[in-house]
Amino acid sequence: MSGGFVRAGKPADAARIAEIYNEGIEDRGATFETDPRTAEQILLWFEQGYPVRVAGEGERVMAYAAGFPYRARDCYEGVREFSVYVAREARGLGFGKEALADLIAVAKQRGWWKLLSRVFPENAASRKLCASLGFREVGIYEKHGRLDGVWRDVVIVEKLLL
């Protein structure tokens, strides 16, 4: 990735982040979400102070990783759910790993102690990415939700940051 970058996302990236997320939603391989996102919805992440890291090449953002609160209870303050999405055209080129590794670094700086997510069992790229950054597969939630009317399992992944 010569000319590659990873940096904090900014409000000006919101439209590009929505575009990347919407490709992931359309592909039906990553999330139970089916409604496309708007840039305005992504802007709320910045307003809420959620960490958003972006990776890309030249001037173009190709991937983002973001961390969201897991639960509102105080005891879970340091537990965050992450999501990572790469533009279709740029998958398998290392951008996802760059963005998620950077989010891990930022999460540690913030004093958070755990990142977690849920991954469809069939999502080989995501499971490999997580494993390669030290996430542990905790187990499988069976029939955790329906996507397009079909029950889907999810693999829970977690990484302790302590």
Ligand SMILES: CC(C)(COP(=O)(O)OP(=O)(O)OC[C@H]1O[C@@H](n2cnc3c(N)ncnc32)[C@H](O)[C@@H]1OP(=O)(O)O)[C@@H](O)C(=O)NCCC(=O)NCCS
């Ligand atoms: C999953 C995703 C984020 C991975 O990011 P990426 O940039 O494509 O992956 P990278 O090039 O950084 O590769 C990371 C690791 O996964 C491996 N990998 C990448 N694509 C793979 C694939 N299709 N099958 C198996 N392994 C794969 C790489 O070899 C690499 O392994 P290594 O670190 O041991 O060398 C990206 O493919 C994506 O956005 N997919 C659609 C949305 C999605 O599934 N998001 C995750 C929701 S949980």
